[in-house]
Amino acid sequence: MANDAMPPAQQRRGPAEPLPASEAPFDAIGLARHLLRSVRSGALATIDAIDGTPFASLVTLATDSDGTPLMLLSRLSAHTRNLDKDPRASLLFSVGGKGDPLVHPRLTVTGRAARSEEPRIRERFLARHPKAKLYADFPDFGFFTLAPAAGHLNGGFAKAATLTSAELLLDLTGAEALVAGERGAVEHMNADHADALALYAAGAGEPGTGWRLTGLDPEGLDLMAGERTARVLYPEPVRDMGSLRKSLVAMAAAARAGSGTDAPPPHPEA
Template sequence: MDAEAETTGARRGPAAPLPAAEAGFDAIGLARHLLRTIRSGALATLDPQDGTPFVSLVTVATDTDGTPLMLLSRLSAHTRNLLADPRASLLFSAGGKGDPLAHPRLTVTGRAIQSAEPRHRARFLARHPKAALYADFPDFGFFALEPGAGHLNGGFAKAAVLRTDELRLDLAGAEALVAGEAGAVEHMNADHLDALALYAAGTGAEPGPWRLTGLDPEGMDLLAADRTARVLYPEPVREMGALRKVLVAMAARARAGEGSDPA
């Protein structure tokens, strides 16, 4: 072992998680899947009086690039903490049957900043429609957790740390796609619920009815009541023309797989 490797090993320690690129499994893909599919998480903030960690349950959505979004009330302790010190962490846990520690979870650390970006509001309410009942109350506001790092535990013997650029999508060149998202979502939900059902089924999800809540260069986010599904495209897209072609091809393949006429 060379000197650099010895130094790196000593710094990490014997049980430290590897960088995502060295983890031996698709750590980036799993982390992004957790970000996109989990609708609530444990938010840890710092009490401004004495620095005591304070953990609470919050509902979560994501921006187009994967940045976590929250709708918080200033009457809540966690919001008061964030307004005094924006440092925070947010735990996304898949949960499931059996040992809770056998299921994947992701902790994102960073700074939670209040946001007036209309897209943040739209994407959050698409993910949590009932929140529209109180989103405009004067004490509520949207916050974006600007990620500094991700800490992933994918289950037994699967751990990795992720950089900001591994958690979030690079949206360079996808400006038209971001700008056209709302129209595309409305169109798909109005005219193509059958295709959305096919996309969801392709992920192994149970029947819906499924609705589209958001799309991005990597895939689509679907919602059926309190259930979510993440649909990845065969390849990334960065403009609307390419998106339409990919969605048509995906629906055709799904129909053909069911034995239906792909036309």
């Protein structure tokens, strides 16, 4: 079509350039955050420490409370040696699926990697990858974060957008108590409310049983059953444990009403 028939934002950037997420005609921020929270492995691209050649490898992934990507890496791996020399890196989050792989959404996050000794980082990663407990404490392994600088989202055919760090991550201001109480709430929900977790997962399009809560944040819940994951959003963001309790009770009630079950409402503990 003629240039003057294009949307103003596209006229400024050219037909092949992705729009900023805030101008995209779809929920680019929501989709990008969903990929961050639901993908458990992806491609890590680093810069070769010897000759600067791009080097890609497969790593397992989790997220911190705000969505910062987390990794558990061995010092014996080439990508770790590369990061020790140059922390610049990118991660590819892709869900995959049947048919043409290019029609499925994927997200590339660029930033700088850094080692972390923060206990919460360890807890959240191992909750997402329980088998990693077998080697997480080996002396040659360490936890890393990737502080996002930018994101590039391809949501499928004709769906592309760029994202800022602020659009990728959650602002945790005012949610400190929620972050501090996360582990207790997770343990309580897993011990006493497996039925409610199954209802939440089914409501997010992931039916079945065996779901466990691996983490929570101001925007939603991270669930896992075997190798399956489910990201469940609250009706509204929460900033404290009281709001979380009310939201989970309301979500369970709505799910029970929709499914015809009579499971008791959850009461997560701080």
